[in-house]
Amino acid sequence: MDKKELKQKVKEVIAHVLEIEIEEISDDANFIFDLGADSAQSLELVAGFEEEFDIEMDEDRALEVQNVSDAVDFISEYTK
């Protein structure tokens, strides 16, 4: 999967979990500060990415990821 495709899927997960339109999600939008994710939704995002990409991420590190670009880079490590 190339990065463009991966980014699109990441945004889809975010839009689904946070119940927002995909157009509202810019690459550098912070999940909490810009998109309003609460702590439960942050955990749901991690679970959503794991399910979408069929990977198991380090949860502590995954929760440090705060925006789309970082999420794409982080998930790429697992999908190589």
Added chain:
Amino acid sequence: MAAKNKNNLKENMENIFYPESVAVVGANKVPGTVPHDIIHNILKADFQGIVYPVSPREKFIAGAKAYKYIIDIEDPIDLAIIVFPSSVCDLALEQCGKKGVKSVIIISAGFKEIGGKGVEREQELLEIADKYDMNFIGPNCLGVINTDPHKNLNASFARQMPEEGNIGFLSQSGALCTAVLDYAQAKHIGFSKFISFGNKADINEIDLLNYLKDDPKTDVILLYLEEISDGRALMETARNIIIETGKPILALKAGRTTEGASAAASHTGSLAGSDEITTGALKQAGIIRCDNIEEMFNKAIAMAYQPMPKSNRVAIITNAGGPGVLTTDAAIKEGLELANFSDQTTSVLKKSLPRTANIKNPVDVIGDARAERYKVALSQALKDVNVDGAFVILTPQSMTDIEDTAQEIARVAEQYDKPLYVSFMGEAEVAEGVDILQRNKIPHYQLPESMCRAFATAYNYTTHKQKEMDRSELYEDVDTDKAKKILEQAKSEGRKILTEFEADKVLETYRLPLPKRGLATTQEEAVEIAKDIGYPVALKIQSKDITHKFDIKGVKLDIKSAKGVKKDYKEIMDNVKSSKPDASISGILVEAMIPEGQEVILGIKQDSYFGPSIMYGMGGIFVETFKDVSFRVAPLDRETAEDMIEETASSPLLHGARGVSERDIYALQNALIRLSQLAVDCPEIKELDINPLIVLEKGQGCFVADASISL
């Protein structure tokens, strides 16, 4: 590392308590969460200003339009309250800076208190605040409350807004704040400002104390601390507040620990845990240290509600003999006096009270006393010029009209400018009466002992006026350079403990009184030195490899002749050679024997909060058993040195007891002052013991008998 913005600190703090507009950054609509409760608390308290919710997702919160970002708000914002998770507080604070907000409260947890990443995050906040000239309270705090009816700000997630009052409360612990609010609510204790300052990354207890100093709504300041930001600054600030405004400061300092003591090597070290020094330092600064919340409020309400006592002469009015006696005992124990009533008072009481009543102090209005009888007795007592305060005791008997008596006491209290404290003893029966007293700001105590202690605290506060340290009493004839050279020499040789000879030399540079002495390297030299000094003399082995001279028989005392000096010199050398054959011997110290006197101990310890500190106590072999010691922060003036001496239980021994003449207390004070200067000038001295210092009869001075210094 970013420094605290002090350019507009005062103005920024004023905006924290008196904002015209508040933005809650990170607000939401989920009940039971901090972001939700903060905004609702502000609105519920009838805040006199405008509230702007800032939320990435919500359009409206609690009926107010919500903004996605604080920079979207067109109006100026005086105060921002950040309630976002810690991971994005930096982004929120950065935006506050861009918006031009100067005053911020950061409620969020997840900073220094969790270590690691949290420490970095807290540092980032400081850097942002520095960049934009902002100041903030927190992070990791409950928030602040201002009960001033012109503002009514409850910027906290406490369950309730406290009553208005004249007590300012500062707390490092947010959780304690909620407990205190609940406690205070039950007793109708009001607050002027209620402040939880959490990690105090930027605004700390010193800044807040300074704020409350100038706050006209605050008359008494309470402080709960877990760790002290800057001990010396705290002392200076407290002293200034007390001197300039007279506002009492009561502190609860948690974290009494003995860890430091067990690790220490010297007597001073083992006796001087950081908490003992903290106790001494707070006392030195005029802060009233309390052991628990109840004690703190018992004392605080006495000083916040009632006039300060002009003397310790009190009247006791009771309807029960036993409790009257208990109160009398407690009053005497606390250093109070039962006032002698004037003839007029006695005459009026005799006419007004039943024949079976006791008209002398303590006045027993007897068991069937109703409100009117209490009123007569209490009014008459407070009118008396020999009375400067009154205690009212009530026990609930079948004929006692408890609530009416409470009302009457409140009315009488208003008429006299004298402190009046009350103890309605019991619980269930007196509850309503107690409630009336508390609503009327009459200090009430469940136990007479607490009541007397509170009165004594207020009285001692008024009599022991806090003063600036008198630096004119410091000595100029000290030789710091010479002392430092000796210390550096030992340090350069990798030694952490000085020999006695070296320690004496250091003390000599600060003119601490040492007996005549000289170092001998031969028997003949020892005899010559002894001849110069005069008999009797003592001989002591000097070696950097020997710490405990007595243990290896390296000391001989009370030698009265040249023959004895020769013999004992050889014996000491033989003893040392057999028990410590490899020890490097620098010689044997020949020292004049000090006449008999009172043995005391003096010491230096470097404290992590307060720096160089001084210990004083009774010396001798039981010093660690009885722990009759006192501590103060160096340098000392004469009054502080005097306080240190008088504070110990054994101080009467110095004033002459059981046929022993008075000791030279003035010389002892001199020694303490000189030692305190050494502690400040040479902070490389980690610990120092003078044990014992022998205090001779008045006018004869005192002498250092033994000293040790560790670096």
